[in-house]
Amino acid sequence: MKLIIAMVQDEDSETTVQALTEQGHRVTRLATTGGFLRRGNTTLLIGVEDAQVDDVMGVLRQTCRRRTAFTTLVSETPMMLPASVVEVEVGGATVFVLDMEHFEQV
Numbered sequence: 770m771k772l773i774i775a776m777v778q779d780e781d782s783e784t785t786v787q788a789l790t791e792q793g794h795r796v797t798r799l800a801t802t803g804g805f806l807r808r809g810n811t812t813l814l815i816g817v818e819d820a821q822v823d824d825v826m827g828v829l830r831q832t833c834r835r836r837t838a839f840t841t842l843v844s845e846t847p848m849m850l851p852a853s854v855v856e857v858e859v860g861g862a863t864v865f866v867l868d869m870e871h872f873e874q875v
C-alpha cells in the first residue's frame with residue numbers, strides 16, 4: 770500500500786475530497802499552513818493500494834488549479850527598500866507518495 774500526502778489550496782480542497790470519496794477513496798483532511806506564504810492550505814492523507822495511485826493522481830490533476838499569489842518580503846539590508854511584493858505561482862498540488870510499512874484498523 771501507499772500513503773499519499775497531498776498539499777492542496779483551500780479553494781480546491783472541497784472539490785478534491787468530493788471527487789476522491791465519490792471514487793471510493795478514503796481521505797483525511799488536515800488544516801495546514803504553508804511556510805512561505807504563511808497562509809492556510811489543506812493537506813490530504815490518502816491511504817491506497819498501489820494500483821490506485823494513478824487514479825488518485827488523476828483526480829488531483831483534474832481538481833487542483835495553479836493560481837498566482839502575492840506576498841510581502843521584508844528586507845533588513847540597509848539601502849534596500851524595506852519591503853517588496855513578490856509574485857509566486859501556487860499549486861496545483863504538492864504530492865508525496867510513501868511506501869506504507871503497515872496498515873491496520875483496530
Ligand code: 2BA
Nearest residue numbers: 776802803804805806807808810857858859860861862863
Ligand atoms: P507555501 O510554503 O506557502 O508556498 C507557496 C508557494 O510559494 C509555493 O507553491 C511556491 O510557488 C512559492 N515558494 C515556496 N517557497 C519558496 C521559496 N523559498 N522561494 C520562492 N518561492 C517559494 P507550491 O510549490 O505549489 O507549494 C504550495 C504549498 O505546498 C506550500 O505553501 C507548502 O505548504 C507545500 N509544499 C510545497 N513544497 C513542499 C515541500 N517540499 N515540503 C513540504 N511542503 C511543501
